Amino acid sequence: MRIVLGLIVTAVWGLSFSMIKIAQETFDPLFLLVLRFVLCFLPAVFFVRRPQVPLRQLASYGLAFGIGQFGLLFFGIKAGLSPGLASVVLQLQVFFTISFSALLLKERMTRGQVAGLVLGFAGVVMVGGITKGTVTIVGLLLVTCAAMSWGAANVLVKRMDHADPLGLIVWSSPIPAAILLPCSLVVEGYTSIESSVRAMDWTAFGALLFIAYPTTVIGYSVWNALLQRYETGRVAPLTLLVPVFGLASSMLIFGERITLPKAAACGLLILGLCVNQVSVHRRQQVPAAHRLMETQS
Template identity: 85%
Template sequence: MRIFLGLLVTAVWGLSFSMIKIAQETFDPIFLLVLRFVLCLLPAVFFVRRPQVPLRHLAAYGFAFGVGQFGLLFFGIRAGLSPGLASVVLQLQVFFTILLSALFLNERMTRGQIAGLVLGFAGVVMVGGIAEGSVTIVGLALVICAAMSWGTANLIVKKMGHADPLALIVWSSPVPAAILLPCSLLVEGYASIESSVRGMDWTSFGALLFIAYPTTVIGYSVWNALLQRYEAGRVAPLTLLVPVFGLASSMLIFDEQITPPKAAACGLLILGLCVNQASVHRKRAPAARQVEETVS
């Protein structure tokens, strides 16, 4: 079930990168984020109770998740990194998540898991060497920082324990919305915001709804539930499949070319995930046998 849910979420997230690109053709990036989190808040806030966690933890998660991860990601795409490649680079969160969990939660990794992460990291490094107009230094740097913010948000989720995953998404949404709205007014201006609202069509509106509900409310609720239940080393690497779906959707929607270097990068990411998951199963097998021997 963990693998199935992880695959479903990664498929939705991969497609969301193309939806972001479509929505940004109408909305400025900061205002798009404001709309995203307003929709995450409404109407669910009237039906979902606030999670029983300290407000400072909720605010910290909202900032790392909404402002850090998504704000920097949107600007990275706007700065010239293609949606497909942005979905690859963002998976550096795997390494940040596992590193932070090892430092602050004492979660240990096997050699096989480390080998899988090294292969996945090699795939991300290959992206940085692609110079085809779909990669810019500024865009790449922004998305790497977004990955670091995602790793921080994952650590906050694990530190909060068993807070309701859906409530966590809904009730943390006011934080990025409140921070980003004045930023949008200051940077993008009221005239631009009004123009984007007037220029919204069914395509951009549909992309916005996809970004808000399947991607954020549902996708991150499932993701946070998995993080709460399993070690970071077992969950985080599942997102290495996001680039595969991201590149595939970018190819279908924007006719982005899947060149040999991009295909090789995806191959390394998938191989790294397979090695990591195989190591997890080998790690569980001796533990299961030990439990059975103890019981008998």
């Protein structure tokens, strides 16, 4: 069941990168984020109870999840990083999650996980070397920071292991919305916001709904539930398939070409994820083998 849920979530997340690009053709980035989190909060707040966690923890998750991860991701795509490649770079969250878990939660890192970290960062360096018009240094840095914020949000979820995953998403959403709305008014201006609302068509509205509900409310509720139930090293690598779905959707919707350098960079990053996953699996096999030997003796 964990694998099935992971496949569904990664497929939705991969497609969401192209939906972000479509929605940004109508809405400015900050205002699009405001709409996203308002829809996550309403009308679900009338049906979902507030999670039983301190307000400080709820606010911290809202900032890391809403402002850090999504804010920087949206601006990274706006700054020139294509949706397909953004879906690859964001998977550095796996390595940030593992690093933060080792530092803050005292989860031990194996040599294989360290090797995966090195391979993953090498893949990002290769992405930065692609200069065919779909990568900018600013966009790359912003999405890398978004991955770091996602890793921090994952650790916060692990610390709130008894919080309702759906309630956590719903009740943390007003925090980034309240911060981003005045920022949008100052940076983007009321005139731009009004014109974007008037220009909204069914395509933009559908992309907005997809970003808010399947991607955020449902997708991250399932993701948080998996984080709470399983070890970080077993859950984080499930995002391995997000770049596959992200690149596929970008090819189909925007006609993005997958050149040899792109394929090599993506392959190196995915290789790092695979090395990490194999290392975690082997580490789990050793205690099981020891228990079997003790039982037989």
